[in-house]
Amino acid sequence: MIEVKNVTKKYGNFVAVDNINFKIKEGEIVGFLGPNGAGKSTTMNMITGFIEATSGQILINGIDNVKHARKAKKKIGYMPENTPLYYDLTVKEFVRYMAELKNVSKKDRNIETQKVLEETGLVEVQNKLIKNLSRGYKQRVSFAGALVGNPEILILDEPTVGLDPKQITEIRNLIKSLGKTHTVILSSHILSEISQVCEKVIIINKGKIVAVDTPENLEEMVKEKNSIVVIVEDPENKMQEVKNNIPEILEVDLKRESEDGTREYIITAEENIDLRKKLFKELPKLDITILELKKLEVTLEDAFIKLINTEVENEVSGKSRKK
Ligand code: ADP
Ligand code: MG
Numbered sequence: 001m002i003e004v005k006n007v008t009k010k011y012g013n014f015v016a017v018d019n020i021n022f023k024i025k026e027g028e029i030v031g032f033l034g035p036n037g038a039g040k041s042t043t044m045n046m047i048t049g050f051i052e053a054t055s056g057q058i059l060i061n062g063i064d065n066v067k068h069a070r071k072a073k074k075k076i077g078y079m080p081e082n083t084p085l086y087y088d089l090t091v092k093e094f095v096r097y098m099a100e101l102k103n104v105s106k107k108d109r110n111i112e113t114q115k116v117l118e119e120t121g122l123v124e125v126q127n128k129l130i131k132n133l134s135r136g137y138k139q140r141v142s143f144a145g146a147l148v149g150n151p152e153i154l155i156l157d158e159p160t161v162g163l164d165p166k167q168i169t170e171i172r173n174l175i176k177s178l179g180k181t182h183t184v185i186l187s188s189h190i191l192s193e194i195s196q197v198c199e200k201v202i203i204i205n206k207g208k209i210v211a212v213d214t215p216e217n218l219e220e221m222v223k224e225k226n227s228i229v230v231i232v233e234d235p236e237n238k239m240q241e242v243k244n245n246i247p248e249i250l251e252v253d254l255k256r257e258s259e260d261g262t263r264e265y266i267i268t269a270e271e272n273i274d275l276r277k278k279l280f281k282e283l284p285k286l287d288i289t290i291l292e293l294k295k296l297e298v299t300l301e302d303a304f305i306k307l308i309n310t311e312v313e314n315e316v317s318g319k320s321r322k323k
Contacts, residue, residue: 001025001060002023002024002047002059002060003057003058004020004043004056004058005021005057006019006021006055006057007019007021007046007057007058008054008055009039009046009051009053009054009207016039016042016207017046017053017207019056020039020043020056020204020209022202022209022212024183026152029175030183030185030186030198030199030200031187031188031193031195031197031198031200032044032186032188032202033188033189033191033194033201033202033204033304034189034204034205035205035308036189037206038189038204038207039204039206039207040157040158041081041157041158041187042207044078044157044187046058047060047076047155047185049065049069049072053066060072060075060153074102074151075151075153076152076153076154076155077146077147077149077153077154077155078146078154078157079142079143079146079154079156079157079159080157081161083138083139083141085141085145086130087129087130088129088131090129090130091117091122091125091126091127091128091130091133091141091144092117092127094141094144095117095122095126095144095148096110098144098145099113099116099149102148103149104149112148116148117144119144120140120143121140121174122140135162135167136163136167136171139159139160139162140171143159143174152183153182153183153184154182154184154185155186156175157187158187159171159175160188160193168193172197176197179197198215199214199215200213200214201213201214201215201218203218203307205307218307221303226269226275227267227268227269227296228266228267228268228275228279228294228295229255229265229266229292229293229295229296230283230290230292230293231264231265232262232283232289232291233261233262233263233288234263234286234287236286236287238287239254239263239265240252241286242279242282242283245285246275246278246279248269248275248278249267249269249275250268250269251266251267251268252265252267253265253266253268267279274295276293280293
């Protein structure tokens with residue numbers, strides 16, 4: 001269990017992380033999601049113990065990670081944002097060196113190194129110099145460095161940055177499989193990364209936590225339960241008239257007009273009113289042909305933007321932050 005309690009980090013007068021609180025249970029895969037500069041790397045660095053919080057406390061399995069830094073650090077494998085690798089070592093030499101740093105006993109070092117090389121798919125390149133590897137492989141080597149010594153907790157800062165789609169899929173699968181036996185925290189400013197891998201999302205913006213929830217619940221939170229997407233053929237352009245027939249409609253919004261003459265509208269009603277039945281009945285009366293009609297799906301992307309915007313609005317109006 002990781003407990004982050006009232007943690008603040010200031011650089012001079014600048015507050016990079018502002019009194020954050022959260023817990024991560026054993027075995028969870030958690031995503032830190034937020035735009036660049038949000039405070040993700042700073043928070044991760046404080047959990048690993050590489051930088052100290054200005055105030056607050058971080059407990060790793062109940063152990064204060066400043067007072068008992070060595071003990072806490074042993075439980076954590078860290079893959080930093082800008083992979084600072086030893087370019088003139090071979091892959092194997094690097095992993096072995098990391099094993100040494102992590103206090104893996106001399107007699108276990110070779111076995112541990114081979115195990116990690118296998119886990120990260122590096123066996124074939126183990127004797128190559130790191131500097132001669134592709135970006136994707138360098139990322140894997142960095143990953144291997146985090147894994148060696150079998151720490152309970154893996155902290156991965158933007159593990160897929162700079163990778164091509166194939167490499168991203170590979171790293172993602174690796175994270176998912178490691179998530180079965182480890183607690184994993186990973187950060188990203190890309191939503192799809194987080195929603196595909198993580199079971200819990202912590203959204204950070206400007207050093208503050210905006211929301212903590214499952215990807216599904218976050219989508220649910222911002223869902224417009226009352227919006228309908230409808231694709232129609234409306235040769236006489238009568239769509240706006242449907243408002244006269246269904247008084248509960250608040251808005252009829254043209255989203256898209258295709259070359260084949262079909263139009264896509266978002267129709268919004270007052271809260272908790274499902275317009276589907278009424279639309280099915282009323283649109284044909286206006287000689288409008290319905291090609292498709294469904295409730296509006298909200299993506300995590302929408303949730304993210306909405307939550308971050310709520311934060312900004314509240315700041316401007318001086319209201320307290322939404323929990
Ligand atoms: P993220 O990882 O979410 O992109 P960071 O944690 O790297 O964000 O940075 C949060 C904020 O703190 C940014 O505004 C950044 O410029 C600032 N910051 C980070 N490190 C330092 C530092 N060593 N000195 C001063 N400001 C810093
Ligand atoms: Mg960062």
